[in-house]
Amino acid sequence: MATRCTWTRPLSLTRCCLLLLVLGGPGFFQSHAVEVDVKDLSNTTCIYAKWMMxxxxxxxxxxxxxxxxxxxPSSNVTHDGSICGNKTHAPLLAIQFGAGHSWSINFTKTNETYQGNVISFTYNTNDTVFKDAKTKGLINIVVNDPMRPVQLNTVYKCRHLESIEVANVSQFFWDVTMQVFVQNGTVSKNDSICDADKSTVAPTIVPTVANLTTAPVTTASSPQPTTIPKPVEKPFIGNYSLKDGNKTCLLATMGLQLNVSQEKPVLININPNTTHVTGSCGNTSAILRLNDSNRRFIDFTFAVKSTSANTPRFYLKEVNITLIKLINGSEPLNAGNNNLSAWDTFLGSSYMCQKEQTLVVTEDLQVHTFDLRIQPFRVEDNKYSKAEDCSPDVDNFIVPIVVGAALGGLVALVLMAYFVGHKKHRNAGYEQF
Known part of the structure; x- marks a missing residue:
């Protein structure tokens, strides 16, 4: 079971548990709601949770x-180890799923509120989904719940999708319903709604283009006008960097636009002003991860290759994209392409391309880049090295060639007119004698 939790919004760990319960299911985003009803020795409910994760x-x-x-988590989730708690042990909601994976959260309360305390997630890299993993076995991730307390005798509810990121693990939670410290074995009819749901206003006009602007909203009594989607503008150019200690190890400058084809084509501009940068640097591989405020994760993986001339080069090898939040109620999307060979240049240089480029991730997902410059290796003094530009557009040469040809033709005409005129002038002089 997965609880939906957010580091940026003060919600309770209880909410996190709920989200986790709903998220459980086969397939990354084709998840089934997980429902857990923890009872005490007298068969009385003490914890109820349902969520997705x-x-x-x-x-x-x-x-x-x-x-x-x-x-x-699949539909075959177990909840061994879940307990109602007593004077010496805190209430615990625990689930197990798949090939040795588990997730749990414990709770505390005051006279008026309850909240989550610690979330523990253990995954097993012996699972076949971890193909060729270097480290085999169980890996445990522990995080404190940053969410705010929930009023006792109320059910925490949150449809909004949120995430927790720590140690290369992202946990996603949504559609959470949960109550801890249930009184008299009966789940309360009083709700505690998360702030994210309170601030969400569902527009009555659904845009076909997702951009940085907000879609218009009409009231229920107002007639819905016919709207024509505005063309998506060129995305803002962002500057991104990673550090290894105090030294910058990766530099990237680009505008990013996603082209998503589900029920309808959707263009999404990534706003660099609300995008968080993480990743890793190495001698032969590097990863740039961008996470914007709308739960869109884009991973660029770079690698180094040797050539016959013994001059190492770097290139973009892989792109992985996770889109948690789309429009029109579309299902979240996870896609990747690990067989790329783009942005290729000499190691120690930077790659630059001012024209628009397209990276094909899948048939239904492409990445458009604008004003790109990238250097994932051997960055010195926090500055780009000399850039190798991508193949220039043929159109860039048309204007100077045409202008040069026109000027050359004009000069030739002037010279011809001069010599012809000069010759006639000399012949006229001879006739006068």
Whole structure:
């Protein structure tokens, strides 16, 4: 079971548990709601939770590359170890799923509120989803619940999707319903709604283009006008960087636009002003992860290759994208392409391309880049090295060639007119004699 929790919003750990319960299911985002009803020895309910959750885990392979694995609790979730708690033990909600994976959260209360305390997630890299994992066995991740307390004798509810990121693991939670310290074995009819749901206003006009602007909202009594989607503008250019200690190890400058084809084509501009940067640097591989405020995760994986001339080069090898929040109620999307060979240039240089480029991740998902400059290795003094530009557009040469040809033709005409005129002038003089 997965609880939906957010580091940025003060919600309770209870909410997190609920989210986890709903998220459990086969397939990364084709998840089933997980429902747990914890009872005491007298068969009286003390904890009730229902939620959905998924996990995105980045791991290192035996070839020192990094890959992503996704986990979702299936419908065959167990909840061994869940307890109501007593004077010496805190209430605990625990689930087990898949090939040795488990998730749990414990709770505390005051006279008026209850809240989560610690979330523990254990995943098993012996699972077949971790192909060629360098480290085999159980890996445990522990985080404190940053959410705010929930009023006693109320049910915490939150449909909003949120995430927790720690140690290369992203936990996603949504559609949470949960109550801890249930009184008299009866789940309360009083709700505690999360702030994210309170601030969410569902528009009556659904845009076909997702951009940085907000779609118009009409009231129920107002007639819905016919709207024509505005063309998506060029995305803002962002500057991104990673550090290894105090030294910058990766530099990236680009505008990013996603082209998603589900029920309808959707263009999404990534706003660099609300995008968080993480990743890792190495001698032969590097990862740049961008996480914008709308739960869109984009991973760029770079690698180094040798050539016959013994001049190492770097290139973009892999792109992985997780889109948790789309429009029109679309299902979240997870896609990747680990067979790329883009942005290729000499190691120690930077790659630059001012024209728009397209990276094909899948048939239904492409990434458009604008004004790109990238250097994932051998960054010196926090500055880009000399850039190798991508193949220039043929159109860039048309204007100077045409202008040069026109000027050359004009000069030739002037010279011809001069010589012809000069010759006639001399012949006229001879006739006068």
């Amino acid at each position: 998924s996990f995105l885990i980045k791991y290192e392979t035996n070839s020192s590359e990094y890959k992503n694995a996704t986990l979702v």
